[in-house]
Amino acid sequence: MLGHIARRLGHQMSNGLKGMNLPHVLTKETHRHLQSPFDTICPVSMMSLWPFSGKPQDFSQPNSSWSPEMVRLYEHYNALCDAENENGEKKRGPWRKLPSYDRTIKYATGGVHLSKLVQAKARLFTRCIEEEGAAFEYVAFLNKVEKTCVCVFQAGHLLEGAPGHLHGGAIATMIDTVTGTLAGYLSGPVMTAYLNTNYRSPVPLGSVLLIHCALDRIEGKKIFVNCKVTSSDESKLHTEAAALFVSINIGPLFGTQS
Numbered sequence: 001m002l003g004h005i006a007r008r009l010g011h012q013m014s015n016g017l018k019g020m021n022l023p024h025v026l027t028k029e030t031h032r033h034l035q036s037p038f039d040t041i042c043p044v045s046m047m048s049l050w051p052f053s054g055k056p057q058d059f060s061q062p063n064s065s066w067s068p069e070m071v072r073l074y075e076h077y078n079a080l081c082d083a084e085n086e087n088g089e090k091k092r093g094p095w096r097k098l099p100s101y102d103r104t105i106k107y108a109t110g111g112v113h114l115s116k117l118v119q120a121k122a123r124l125f126t127r128c129i130e131e132e133g134a135a136f137e138y139v140a141f142l143n144k145v146e147k148t149c150v151c152v153f154q155a156g157h158l159l160e161g162a163p164g165h166l167h168g169g170a171i172a173t174m175i176d177t178v179t180g181t182l183a184g185y186l187s188g189p190v191m192t193a194y195l196n197t198n199y200r201s202p203v204p205l206g207s208v209l210l211i212h213c214a215l216d217r218i219e220g221k222k223i224f225v226n227c228k229v230t231s232s233d234e235s236k237l238h239t240e241a242a243a244l245f246v247s248i249n250i251g252p253l254f255g256t257q258s
């Protein structure tokens, strides 16, 4: 049954989601929940498909490991998600909090390369360490009007590189994740073609950082995104990056098309 759903999703995704009858594979609740960040640019909602009957855990909710600064910034951006109209009524603002799951598409097979065991155990890299606060604690917000994304990131103690400081690979991972999320939101399924990273100043372990990403331009299949990583008060620049994402046919991720 699951294989059937995977094959069907893979086939339909590779042909685009237009006309796809999702209710067969998504419960109403899950569908509503997952659609929310993307509902104005519909085809991109394929990035959030979760063909499960249960509601997945959103790992970008506050937990007890979050520092007061992390919580403050979360609340700041969360407040921007609501706006008031001229009558003082609440309406949606330009910002959306993006949910974050430990697997984007549960039944992606990785084509012929992924064994059933790996397939079952696969997890999103940034959500694979279960201890709260030990590694990547983050929450991302998307501004659909400005085509920007900001992520509040708290770097845990398992991410050490130089003694007492955050590993450059962990920084690049977060930049890839946030720029990729923005590119995916704007263009549907993408893969990173390049990620040019310039480390300007070291990040003390445990810091809370802001990762600001913005769309540069889209040229056909190519989505160019720039990124700055700063201290939480934005006074210090830690890292700059430029990334290219290329739109992909998602079929091979399901093993349905080469």
Ligand SMILES: CCCCCCCCCC(=O)SCCNC(=O)CCNC(=O)[C@H](O)C(C)(C)COP(=O)(O)OP(=O)(O)OC[C@H]1O[C@@H](n2cnc3c(N)ncnc32)[C@H](O)[C@@H]1OP(=O)(O)O
Pocket (backbone or CB within 6 Å): 047, 104, 176, 177, 178, 180, 181, 190, 191, 192, 193, 194, 220, 221, 222, 244, 246, 247, 248
């Ligand atoms: C919700 C959770 C969200 C989490 C987000 C996480 C994001 C993480 C994303 C990743 O980390 S993906 C993993 C790392 N990336 C890879 O493994 C990608 C490996 N490379 C590939 O699969 C292909 O090379 C790639 C898809 C990037 C491009 O192959 P294609 O065959 O689709 O592209 P093609 O060769 O047709 O080129 C399309 C355009 O892109 C250009 N291009 C491709 N690769 C390039 C490159 N590396 N540098 C510069 N330009 C490049 C290419 O020149 C061309 O430009 P033009 O259209 O102007 O002719």
